[in-house]
Amino acid sequence: MKKISFTLNGEEKEFVLDSADEKLLNLLRRYGYKGTKWGCGEGACGTCTVILNGKTVYSCITYAFLAEGSEIWTIEGMGTRKNPHPIQKALVKEGAVQCGYCIPGMVLSAKAMFDKIPSPNDLEIREYMDGNLCRCTGYEKIYTALKKVAESNAEGGK
């Protein structure tokens, strides 16, 4: 079967596809990157979101071969239990995490947004996050957490 290589969370890696039809989500999970969650499987819920060349994609509908030569970030590259990413810290601090299943996708969508717009306004937050569903929180605490990150970034990331 064909091999592909791409930079995953800052490290160049090689992967063997199980078929030409394999989706990126399946490939990542087969190789142990299980932080990227399986949700709807049809590009609607957002829990499988990863960042591909700086832009969020639904990995459940992205053909894995399209990742050849690209740069991909998954939740495994975002922080650790001891040293969480500022987005993760803000979500926890605001009580925005309940069951947590949507959170890996939420964090990646937020990272892509803050990388492009360090201090987004409310409308920009809603637009960048509109592809991630959460069935626990009703979104408000998630948005509150992201607004806090935006405010912190505006103040120079204090």
Next chain:
Amino acid sequence: MKIVDFVSTGSVEQASTVLKQLGAKGILMAGGTAFHFFSSEDEKTAVVPDDEQLKFISENNGFFEIGSFASISDLREFSNQGWVLDRVAEEFATQQIRNMSTLGGNISQVFPWSDFPVVLLALSAEINVLEEKESRAYEAVDFFRQQPGKFLKNGKIVKSVKIPVLEKGEGFGYKKEKRTNAAFSTLTVAVYVKLEKGSIKDIKIVSGASMGMPKRLGIIENELKGKKADTGMLKEKVKALAGQYSWKGKEGTTKEYAGCLAQTRITDAIVEAFNEAESEVE
């Protein structure tokens, strides 16, 4: 659709040659977001060109030219005087889908809910197709006369789309109905209008989704041409004429509801276009 193999090519011309060799087994891969709508028994070899070559938006001689691999988020983020596709892109699915989907993909295989065919018809776009190593320009009305997916064979590839830079006195309106924020269209209306001394010199009204495939609403257009751009008159004319078209109920709605919704949203889109055209005049 099941992808059984893939071939990466350099230029779009090379991709065209490979597609021609593969015949019915080949398919051009852009974002690939629509592939799961096709039968899984349909086995294809994906041809993946160097997308950077077709990923551009430029302005020249009163037109914007958009490469067919420009993503919907590229259209959303582009900003320039006379550019209107950001308003359409904003209404398109979700951020992840906007990042993956391309303009070329959205118009090469037209579904009833496809957003951009409606808009490109209203804007009298020109679609440039690579055919036999040369580009051929199609007017949108000809390109969308049949399902483009049936005609884009033998290595034909959509290379770019040209739309006019809207000038003073011109306006664009766009309304999209959907059940949830990220859902497919249940009704789309796109309107182009040109006003002169307060009267409607030219108007194009196109609707999709509730009509099935995109369609110009010529009866309403003809009735409005030459009239003063007056909202009261507009409401009366649309109310009287929208019923002459066949509207289909979508996702649980009745056709009567679809007809009433169409009447309202056609009016709203025309008013939006009037307002823009009038504001440019000032």
